[in-house]
Amino acid sequence: MALEDFVSFIVAQAIAGLASAASLFLIAVGLSIVFGVTRVVNFAHGSLYMLGAYIAYSLVAVMGDSFAGYLLALLLAAVAVGIIGGVIESTLLRRIYHAPELFQLLATFGVVLIVQDLTRTIWGPDDLFAPRMPGLDGAIDILGHAIPTYDLFLIGVAFAVLGGLWLLFRKTRFGVLLRAATEDRQMVSALGIDQRWLFTAAFVLGAALAGLGGALQMPRQAASLSMDLSIIVDAFVVVVIGGMGSIAGAFIAAVLISELLAFGLVIFPQITLVLIFLVMAVTLVLKPSGLFGRPEFLTAEDVRNPDPPLQPSDAIAKAGWRVLLAWGLVAPFVLGEFSTVILTEIAILALFAASLHFLIWGGGLITFGHAAYFGLGAYGAGLAVFHLSAGMAPALLLAPVAGALGALLFGWFCVRLTGIYMAMLTLAFAQIAWSIAFQWIEFTGGDNGILGVWPSAWASDPTVFYYLAFLVCAAMIWALRHVMFSPFGYTLRGTRDSALRSSAIGVDVMRHRWLAFTLAGAAAGVSGGFFAFAKGSVFPEVLFVSTSVDGLVMVLLGGMQSMAGPILGAIAYTEIQTELNRVTDLWQLVLGVFIVALVVVLPRGLAGLSALLVRRRTS
Amino acid sequence: MSPSALRLVGIDAYYGPAQALFGLDLEVPTGSVTVLLGRNGAGKSTTMKAIMGLVALGQGEIEVGGESITGWPAYRVNRVGVGYVPEERRVFAGLSVMENLLVGMHDPDVPSQARWTHERVFDLFPPLAALRDRLAGQLSGGEQQMLTIARTLMGNPGIILLDEPSEGLAPVIVQQIVTTVKTLSAQGMTVLLSEQNVRFAAQVADRAVVIERGKALLAGSMTEISNDERVRDAYLTP
Numbered sequence: 013m014a015l016e017d018f019v020s021f022i023v024a025q026a027i028a029g030l031a032s033a034a035s036l037f038l039i040a041v042g043l044s045i046v047f048g049v050t051r052v053v054n055f056a057h058g059s060l061y062m063l064g065a066y067i068a069y070s071l072v073a074v075m076g077d078s079f080a081g082y083l084l085a086l087l088l089a090a091v092a093v094g095i096i097g098g099v100i101e102s103t104l105l106r107r108i109y110h111a112p113e114l115f116q117l118l119a120t121f122g123v124v125l126i127v128q129d130l131t132r133t134i135w136g137p138d139d140l141f142a143p144r145m146p147g148l149d150g151a152i153d154i155l156g157h158a159i160p161t162y163d164l165f166l167i168g169v170a171f172a173v174l175g176g177l178w179l180l181f182r183k184t185r186f187g188v189l190l191r192a193a194t195e196d197r198q199m200v201s202a203l204g205i206d207q208r209w210l211f212t213a214a215f216v217l218g219a220a221l222a223g224l225g226g227a228l229q230m231p232r233q234a235a236s237l238s239m240d241l242s243i244i245v246d247a248f249v250v251v252v253i254g255g256m257g258s259i260a261g262a263f264i265a266a267v268l269i270s271e272l273l274a275f276g277l278v279i280f281p282q283i284t285l286v287l288i289f290l291v292m293a294v295t296l297v298l299k300p301s302g303l304f305g306r307p308e309f310l311t312a313e314d315v316r317n318p319d320p321p322l323q324p325s326d327a328i329a330k331a332g333w334r335v336l337l338a339w340g341l342v343a344p345f346v347l348g349e350f351s352t353v354i355l356t357e358i359a360i361l362a363l364f365a366a367s368l369h370f371l372i373w374g375g376g377l378i379t380f381g382h383a384a385y386f387g388l389g390a391y392g393a394g395l396a397v398f399h400l401s402a403g404m405a406p407a408l409l410l411a412p413v414a415g416a417l418g419a420l421l422f423g424w425f426c427v428r429l430t431g432i433y434m435a436m437l438t439l440a441f442a443q444i445a446w447s448i449a450f451q452w453i454e455f456t457g458g459d460n461g462i463l464g465v466w467p468s469a470w471a472s473d474p475t476v477f478y479y480l481a482f483l484v485c486a487a488m489i490w491a492l493r494h495v496m497f498s499p500f501g502y503t504l505r506g507t508r509d510s511a512l513r514s515s516a517i518g519v520d521v522m523r524h525r526w527l528a529f530t531l532a533g534a535a536a537g538v539s540g541g542f543f544a545f546a547k548g549s550v551f552p553e554v555l556f557v558s559t560s561v562d563g564l565v566m567v568l569l570g571g572m573q574s575m576a577g578p579i580l581g582a583i584a585y586t587e588i589q590t591e592l593n594r595v596t597d598l599w600q601l602v603l604g605v606f607i608v609a610l611v612v613v614l615p616r617g618l619a620g621l622s623a624l625l626v627r628r629r630t631s
Numbered sequence: 632m633s634p635s636a637l638r639l640v641g642i643d644a645y646y647g648p649a650q651a652l653f654g655l656d657l658e659v660p661t662g663s664v665t666v667l668l669g670r671n672g673a674g675k676s677t678t679m680k681a682i683m684g685l686v687a688l689g690q691g692e693i694e695v696g697g698e699s700i701t702g703w704p705a706y707r708v709n710r711v712g713v714g715y716v717p718e719e720r721r722v723f724a725g726l727s728v729m730e731n732l733l734v735g736m737h738d739p740d741v742p743s744q745a746r747w748t749h750e751r752v753f754d755l756f757p758p759l760a761a762l763r764d765r766l767a768g769q770l771s772g773g774e775q776q777m778l779t780i781a782r783t784l785m786g787n788p789g790i791i792l793l794d795e796p797s798e799g800l801a802p803v804i805v806q807q808i809v810t811t812v813k814t815l816s817a818q819g820m821t822v823l824l825s826e827q828n829v830r831f832a833a834q835v836a837d838r839a840v841v842i843e844r845g846k847a848l849l850a851g852s853m854t855e856i857s858n859d860e861r862v863r864d865a866y867l868t869p
Contacts, residue, residue, distance in 0.1 A: 185733055192723045192734045199721045202683050203735045204709035204786050306725075 020155035027154070029274030030267065031163035031232075034170035035061075037266035038225030039243055040250040041177065041259055042218030048194035048257030049214040052105060052116045053432050056123035058244030060219045063127065064093045064226025065235040066135050072142050072230065079147035090224035097219020101212050107612050109211070113432050114378050118568060119611040121561055124240060125604030132237055133598070139234035148231075162231055169228060170263075173221070177259050190214055194257050241557060245443045248436040249288065253295045255305020256433070264303065285451075289444055293425050296437065300429055324497065332576065340482050344475050352478045353546075358586050359478070360542045363485040365566040365578035367535035370492050373572050374501065375528045376508030377427070380435040381442030382563050384422065385415040385533035387555030389540025391449060394462040394550035404468040408541045415537020416530050418445070423529030427522050430511075439557060446555035461551035465544045481542045488535050493575050495531065504528050565607060636661040636696060636790050636821040637682065637713075643689030644674075644681045644845075651677040653845040654691070659790070659823050659838075661696075664816050666832040666853070667825040668862070669842035675825035676718050678842065679792045683715045684708050695790070710737075714788030718795050720775045722782070724768030728759055731767050731778055735785035745787075752781040755811060773804035780811065791815065793824035797831045809834050833857055 043057045071085035100123060108116050148165050151158040181187035193200045193210055201207050226239070233239075250269055254261025269288060276284035295303060325333065340359070344352050364386050371377045392414025396402035402410070422441040426434050449456045456462065471477045495501050507514040507521045515521050544550045553559065562585070570581025588606075592599045637659035644652035652674050659665045667675045680686045682693060684705045693701045695711050709715070723731050732749060753760035756777040762770065767778060776796060783791060793812070797805045805828075812835045816822055826832040832839065832853070839856040841849040849856060856862055 188726065188730045188733050191730075192726060195723045195725060196721055198685060198705070199717065199723070200734060201705040202685065202709060202715045202717070203782065204706050204737050205734070206704075206706045 024157035029271035033266045033270035034166040035225040040247045041262040042221035046218035055120035058240035059127035060222040061226035062240040064223030068227035086227040089227040093223025094220030101215035122604040122607035125600040129601035142230040255302025258304035261304030352474045359482045362582035363539040367532040369578040371532045378435045379438040381438035383559035384442035385536035386540040388418040389415040389537030390544040393541040393544045411541025412534040412537040416534035419533020427525035449552040638694040640692040642691035664822040665838040666836035674845040712789035714783035714791040722767035735782035790821040
């Protein structure tokens with residue numbers, strides 16, 4: 013009897029896990045196909061999934077009274093999303109295929125923001141529930157457990173799609189071309205195939221699969237505005253484990269993750285996330301390109317043009333730094349007491365952006381999860397105040413330690429990967445940190461955050477706190493710059509320009525990257541600690557992907573090739589955001605359009621713009 | 632007189648900021664087998680990539696059959712009848728032999744009896760027929776070289792660019808490639824190949840162009856060029 017119960021429990025959980033795997037597979041495989049052919053990781057893939065759910069909701073309301081009508085509504089939603097994907101590809105992505113990976117990720121994140129605000133405008137901010145699917149709204153009894161028939165339907169759809177894709181990729185010329193393009197796009201083009209057509213087709217296919225995945229979720233969960241980012245992180249995890257560009261890998265990894273969640277939630281709910289994290293970590297250590305992925309080969313096409321070497325400041329640049337420093341010192345008096353809050357924020361964010369710039373430009377390490385270390389710093393300080401009743405000084409000292417420890421741990425895994433895999437892994441780690449802060453309510457306060465993180469009495473005056481933050485952040489930025497010119501910095505830049513040549517002359521590339529990661533984590537932790545005291549509170553948002561993106565936009569806006577870039581970027585971005593918040597509710601939409609425009613029109617940032625102007629004038 | 636199959640006038644080409652071709656001139660008469668001779672890094676491969684639109688061009692003009700194709704993307708160059716067999720072979724390793732041929736195939740404006748098919752390709756390269764379902768990544772170097780040529784032929788080119796076809800292959804296989812080039816030429820195809828191996832070149836080519844430091848140094852009939860003392864000193868090792 014006990015054994016029977018156990019077996020039936022296992023079967024029921026396994027079926028529930030497979031049903032959840034269905035949608036995850038659909039979205040992950042689409043992401044994987046698009047990446048394989050175009051080499052672009054489409055951040056907005058989750059938005060297409062979300063659109064699939066919302067469009068299906070509206071269609072079901074019109075035609076979902078019968079089984080056939082409902083089914084048609086789901087399929088039409090997928091088709092609609094495919095068309096939307098085609099529009100996105102041909103208007104935006106086509107322009108950024110040759111841009112660096114980081115810019116591609118940012119631009120597609122801009123699309124995420126745009127789609128979010130448009131969806132909110134069209135369907136409203138509330139969660140939407142669709143009716144169940146007629147004919148599949150019951151349950152059947154399997155070994156004493158009631159299994160929803162819709163779950164079985166989902167599993168059937170997943171296998172049908174898997175089979176369909178297998179046929180497409182093995183038995184049709186289109187599929188063969190997609191596989192060939194995944195290996196060597198240039199050769200495919202030299203054999204007379206128009207890539208543009210192939211790319212658009214792959215993107216439409218991937219988008220339709222994501223749309224179908226979203227539509228199929230409607231009877232199981234509500235359509236909500238947060239489903240885009242939550243699914244894309246899961247999809248990244250699946251694709252990283254399964255291997256980029258592999259259909260079988262996406263399927264097996266989706267099943268693996270979903271089953272882990274299904275059983276984990278029953279057996280040890282607290283550490284389910286950690287479990288997934290462990291699976292991912294073990295996979296990546298054993299097989300960095302994922303279970304079924306092929307290792308990335310550097311071809312002549314991929315070798316980056318080395319950046320112009322960093323020059324020590326000339327007289328003009330030195331004068332510029334001095335002006336910036338002097339302005340920081342006198343600004344509270346010139347602009348008045350009222351401005352110190354914004355000035356403080358700018359100083360803090362400038363350090364955050366500088367630490368990110370240190371990694372991206374100095375080390376060539378593409379991170380999309382720098383918020384983790386900023387947030388760990390903020391939480392380190394906040395929790396010290398909240399649980400240990402620590403004063404401001406010890407709490408601020410704890411902040412870089414927290415940031416550095418987090419970076420030490422996460423970095424060990426991340427530096428093993430390169431390029432887009434590294435970007436996705438850093439993002440996944442940051443999101444894990446976010447969900448821990450969000451879910452571990454007893455310790456972190458969850459969504460309610462930690463309140464009452466105020467500066468000590470001696471620094472409670474906003475002007476005094478500003479000077480403290482400004483001086484510490486300026487010193488840290490100076491230190492980062494100093495490191496860039498140290499032997500370590502030279503070596504790091506060497507590994508950026510050619511990891512292969514660096515290791516050939518005896519440089520331990522991974523160790524240098526790991527150290528750089530940790531250093532940047534500590535610096536981000538400092539800025540996070542100050543951020544907590546500046547706001548008087550800590551919320552999970554500090555760890556969220558949007559914080560990472562804020563940092564990236566600042567770096568990009570300021571321009572990558574200059575050490576002053578992140579500072580100028582932080583100033584400009586904070587001002588723009590403050591102004592935008594004042595004039596519009598659709599600030600995400602505006603920000604999204606802004607990011608996309610920035611990547612397409614001004615990929616070298618403001619510093620690049622000024623360099624361009626100088627060159628125009630001289631030529 | 633019919634126009635040249637292929638003509639390059641004053642071509643500059645770049646890899647990023649580095650210039651690789653400096654005003655290169657080249658003329659490939661219709662129906663000829665022309666060989667580009669030159670050392671490693673002289674610009675032979677770059678010349679072929681420039682024709683295919685695979686490197687950034689500066690100044691200069693490229694014509695196929697009198698029509699300008701300067702700045703065209705690779706797929707359009709291919710469609711006016713220029714087939715490209717790259718140096719590193721670049722077969723699609725995860726695709727079978729048949730699938731590799733399928734990628735190269737497209738419907739051209741060629742009369743059906745002149746059209747390349749699987750059967751005709753297998754007649755030219757008999758060993759490939761037995762390997763049709765094998766993954767290209769599992770083939771030997773010589774088999775891969777046959778496959779890349781076969782794959783390019785499936786697009787029914789009028790001109791074929793062969794980049795160092797003898798490189799790294801056993802002498803027996805090199806002889807097969809010689810036969811192949813002669814067969815293709817006899818069927819009326821224009822061939823441009825690049826070689827460091829002058830002995831190989833002398834067996835197949837009727838015209839030769841010597842390239843050095845991104846420029847065409849000498850051009851003439853193969854006999855003329857191989858009797859030129861400078862060429863002999865530089866390329867014909869005793």
